[in-house]
Amino acid sequence: MHIMYFTERPYREVPEEEVIKNRSFFGVPNRFFDREVGSRLYNEYLDEAVYAEEMGFDGVMLNEHHGTPFCMGAVMNVEAAILARITNRVRIVLLGNPLPTLRNPLRMAEELAEIDLISKGRLVPGWVRGAGSEQIFNNANPAYNREYFNEAHDVVIAAWTRPGPFRWEGKHFTYRFVNPWVLPYQKPRPPIWIPGVISPETVVWCAQHRYPYIGLGTALQSTVELWNLYGDTAMQEGYMAGTENFGYLQQIFVAETEEKAQELGKAALFGGGAANFSRPEWTLPPGYNSKEATRRLARQASDYGFLGITSETLKESGEDHHGKDTRARLRRGEVSIEEAKRKIYGNYQKAQDGLQIIIGTPKSVMPKLRLIMEVLHPGIFGLFQAQGPLTLEQRMTSTRLLGQEVLPAMREIAKELGIVDPFERAPGSRPYTAGTQRDSLVDLNALKRAPKRDESVRV
Amino acid sequence: MAGDWSEEITHVAGTDLAIIKGGQGKPLLVLHEEMGHPGWLNWHAALAKERTILIPIQPGFGKSPRIEAIRNVHELGLFYSWVLRDMNLAPVDVIGFSLGGWVAAEMAVANPRQFRKMVLVAPLGIKPPEGEIFDIFVVTQRTPLNLSIHDPESTPEFAKLYGGERTPEQFEAFEDARTETARIAWEPILHSQSLPHFLQGVSGLPTQIVWGREDALVPVSAAQAYKHALKNTDAQVTIFDHCGHRPEIEKSAEFIKLIKEFLA
Numbered sequence: 227m228h229i230m231y232f233t234e235r236p237y238r239e240v241p242e243e244e245v246i247k248n249r250s251f252f253g254v255p256n257r258f259f260d261r262e263v264g265s266r267l268y269n270e271y272l273d274e275a276v277y278a279e280e281m282g283f284d285g286v287m288l289n290e291h292h293g294t295p296f297c298m299g300a301v302m303n304v305e306a307a308i309l310a311r312i313t314n315r316v317r318i319v320l321l322g323n324p325l326p327t328l329r330n331p332l333r334m335a336e337e338l339a340e341i342d343l344i345s346k347g348r349l350v351p352g353w354v355r356g357a358g359s360e361q362i363f364n365n366a367n368p369a370y371n372r373e374y375f376n377e378a379h380d381v382v383i384a385a386w387t388r389p390g391p392f393r394w395e396g397k398h399f400t401y402r403f404v405n406p407w408v409l410p411y412q413k414p415r416p417p418i419w420i421p422g423v424i425s426p427e428t429v430v431w432c433a434q435h436r437y438p439y440i441g442l443g444t445a446l447q448s449t450v451e452l453w454n455l456y457g458d459t460a461m462q463e464g465y466m467a468g469t470e471n472f473g474y475l476q477q478i479f480v481a482e483t484e485e486k487a488q489e490l491g492k493a494a495l496f497g498g499g500a501a502n503f504s505r506p507e508w509t510l511p512p513g514y515n516s517k518e519a520t521r522r523l524a525r526q527a528s529d530y531g532f533l534g535i536t537s538e539t540l541k542e543s544g545e546d547h548h549g550k551d552t553r554a555r556l557r558r559g560e561v562s563i564e565e566a567k568r569k570i571y572g573n574y575q576k577a578q579d580g581l582q583i584i585i586g587t588p589k590s591v592m593p594k595l596r597l598i599m600e601v602l603h604p605g606i607f608g609l610f611q612a613q614g615p616l617t618l619e620q621r622m623t624s625t626r627l628l629g630q631e632v633l634p635a636m637r638e639i640a641k642e643l644g645i646v647d648p649f650e651r652a653p654g655s656r657p658y659t660a661g662t663q664r665d666s667l668v669d670l671n672a673l674k675r676a677p678k679r680d681e682s683v684r685v
Numbered sequence: 686m687a688g689d690w691s692e693e694i695t696h697v698a699g700t701d702l703a704i705i706k707g708g709q710g711k712p713l714l715v716l717h718e719e720m721g722h723p724g725w726l727n728w729h730a731a732l733a734k735e736r737t738i739l740i741p742i743q744p745g746f747g748k749s750p751r752i753e754a755i756r757n758v759h760e761l762g763l764f765y766s767w768v769l770r771d772m773n774l775a776p777v778d779v780i781g782f783s784l785g786g787w788v789a790a791e792m793a794v795a796n797p798r799q800f801r802k803m804v805l806v807a808p809l810g811i812k813p814p815e816g817e818i819f820d821i822f823v824v825t826q827r828t829p830l831n832l833s834i835h836d837p838e839s840t841p842e843f844a845k846l847y848g849g850e851r852t853p854e855q856f857e858a859f860e861d862a863r864t865e866t867a868r869i870a871w872e873p874i875l876h877s878q879s880l881p882h883f884l885q886g887v888s889g890l891p892t893q894i895v896w897g898r899e900d901a902l903v904p905v906s907a908a909q910a911y912k913h914a915l916k917n918t919d920a921q922v923t924i925f926d927h928c929g930h931r932p933e934i935e936k937s938a939e940f941i942k943l944i945k946e947f948l949a
Contacts, residue, residue: 362823369868507825512863520860524853 227604227640228647229633230285230319231278231625232475233611235271235305237295238496239263243563245497246570249553251296252359252504258295267298268305270618274611275309277622278316281629284647285317285350287475287608289421290324292363296503296613303337310345317350321421321440321608324356325382326374327364332394332401334378335385339410347411352419352440353379355428358511359504369513372427374398386415417648419473419606424448426455427516433459433467436654438606440473443582445679446601449474450668453602457667466656466665470648473606474598477583477613477685480627481620484587491585493614495577498570499685505553573683580679583612588631595632599639600672605647607636613685689733690725694748698767703748705740708733713948714777715740716765716785719809719821719866719875720830721747721858723846728933731941736778736948741768743785745865747858757869758784758810758877762791769799778948780804783903783930784866787877790911794883797890797918802948804893807903807930809875811911816904818875822867826859827851835899835929842934884914892920893947897928897935 240251240258248254275286288305291297299305306318318341328334342349355375361368377396381404384394390405410416421440422428432439433456441449453472460467477494481487503509515523552569555561561569577583584594599607609628611621639645658664690707705722707729713736717723722740729738744764745751755761765788769775779800781789786808793803809818821829830846837843847855870876892915896908908922923943925936933940 365872367867367871368822369864369871507828508823511822512860512867515860517861520857524856524860 227637227645228284228317228473228606228649229636230287230317230606230608231275231283231611231628232287232289232608233271233274233621234289234291234297234613235267235299236613237264237267237298238613238615240295240497242497242567245295245502246556246563246566249556250502250505250508251497252291252294252363252508254295264298271298272305272308272312274618274621274625275316276312278625278629279313281625282633283316283609283629285319286313287319287321289321290354291357292327292360294359294503296497296500303334303341306341306349307337307344310341310348313345313348315348317348318345319350319419320352321419322352322354324360324364325353325378326371327356327360327366328374328378331378331381331399332385332404332406335382336406336408338382338416339386339406339408342410342412342416343408345411347416349410349412349416350419351416352421354421355425355514357504358509358514361511361514362508367513368511370398371514372516383415386410419648421473421475422452424452425519426452427519429453429456430459432456433471434463436460436463436465436471438471438473438648438653440475440606440608441602441604442475443477443610445681446581446598446673446676447679449602450670450673453667457664460654461658461664463654464658465654466658467653467667468651468656468665469603469605469645469667470651471653472602472604472667473608474602474604475608475610476581476595476598477610478591478595478624478628479583479585479612479616480588480591480624480632482587482623482627484590487585487587487590490616490620491583491612492571492574493616494583494585494612494685495570495574496614498566499577499613501682501684576680576683577685579677580683581677582679582683582685585612588627588635591632592635595636596639597672597676599636599643599645600669601676602668603643603645605645605650689730690738692742692748695772697771698764700744700752701748701750702744702768703742705742706737708736708738710736712737712739712774712777714769714774714779716779716781716788717743717746718783718785719862719870720847721862724848726842726845726934727937728941728944732944735945739774741765743788743865745868746862751865755869758787759791759794761869762788762795766792766795766799775799776801778802778804780806780944781808782806782933784809784870784875786810787880790880790884791877793887793890793892794880797887800890802891802893804895804944804947805911806895806933807897807900808894808907808911809870809903810877810880811907811914812873812876812878813904813907814910815906818904818907819902820874821902822863822871826856826863829902832901833930834935835897835901835927836935840931840935842937846934881910881914884911885917887915888917890918891947892918893943894920894922895932895940895943896922896924897930897932898924898926899928900930902930 288302290302394401419438429452457467479491742749786805787810
């Protein structure tokens, strides 16, 4: 099992009331950015990644967001390049570069090749469509999101694997001379993993390309459905999917005692957490969703939605509606910041009950981690450092305890469950024999023990 | 007033095109706005007494399938020119609203002779010299709809736009409309950098530009920019006070009178 360390690298000192007032991390005015804080945090995050390597993690995962204190990784490749040099063993896992926002995917191929070379073949690049706010920030036409994604991906792969020079004349990208001198260290190309939240289109695309799919803290029930969809698609593609094709990311925070963990872990709800990542109208700009996804959104029950967004929340956030949710009421000035905060932190227990975040001691978190592993059998497991105003020391303590106590226990469980990762068995390497039953990918009996999640709570 | 009009799918210009048709008399081409056809309103009914109103539903909206080859508003204009040729409609009177006004202007640029007279109602297409075009792509669906009226209280037809209540079907229709508009007009933001130049080549096409002074979506300053660009043809500007982006319903009586006189 491949266990990786992840942090969003948040700007942990943004005034919380500004996030709540803005009803979103994205778009908080940048006058609240302090260069001294930013400088210190970037360096701390690099140190944390090195420490995670020392503590026994197999990989360090980075991600990228723009225009938000939620995540300072605006140009993730810069951090990855530094980590390539200052770490020795860990995989550098990029989940992922937002392909549709790139004007020049050939440059992306070059950047990643450099990182792979400096790290001597430790790079695992991944791609995302980018949240809606990334399209707005980068002025990437959301109506072409999927087309940009597909073509930029094809450009990068071709640049790495097709002997140059050649001409590229696509719908969205044109290159008269593709011949990057610098090519990746790993042959024929670095392994590619894809993170996702709920889009079935992405799952099918991953299965077709034999790319492992990493569920980003998605509810177990819907994750199971999507993994079965992956497994069925793999069968049609002529291969057998297994644990090596899947990964899962879980937000977690541990401390020496339960009391301390519970007290500090509240930080994960800071500013409303992921529920306040962006406003609904920025998360789903026009055309970002496929027609099918829009149809689902228009008709779905209100307890299900993309990134927690339902047609109901979209309606409630509209200027014309007298929505009852806190965000709508905040906009109208009907609730105070203090009340909004009370509501946010009032969800702390619910968030833990629904496994949106796991908090405790190295011992007390194990049953929950075991349950996730039993249900999903993920070959890749990302442990996501809690968000919010935690000090470097508190974060390092959590990382140390995870490394010393939780990781060995997880590896034991993985062995017991027969979980292998993509480095132990190449995804897509096992042929599927027509007419036979495919391997079971999930444990539905274990799923029965999984708690029902309140989707309105997101951290 | 459902009996006043009908919708038919016609195979024209190499595609299936939904066209709303109502009234009698000489044809009047209506190019709808970026949110779609808002429904059959009083002004339609008033003009339909003397004119056959033809409202093609833009490809990608409603029952008209998207045409991938159309990648900007100029090309959408080329498509509608093809429609006019296939339907033998030219020269025809045209009235375009917002995005539809921009399309009409692009068509005039391509060939002014395909129109007899042109009415542009608060058209997109030119960057206003003062103020900014409202960015409809970063807000919820109904935000631009609500902003389109200066005084909703005294505009009874406002509640009837797009059938009033938001059904799942209307949610999808708006999303389709927003998607197609983003696809062809995301950047530059709802205008063209070359349109003002090429409008100078339009001559012999009487043009009526209509605007509401309090237009919150396309600032009224763009009215003079349009007039300036159309300097080689007879273009007049009428601006309604206490009026937003939809003079046709907010100043309905005055609007109908103005258009009837202009098209006479």
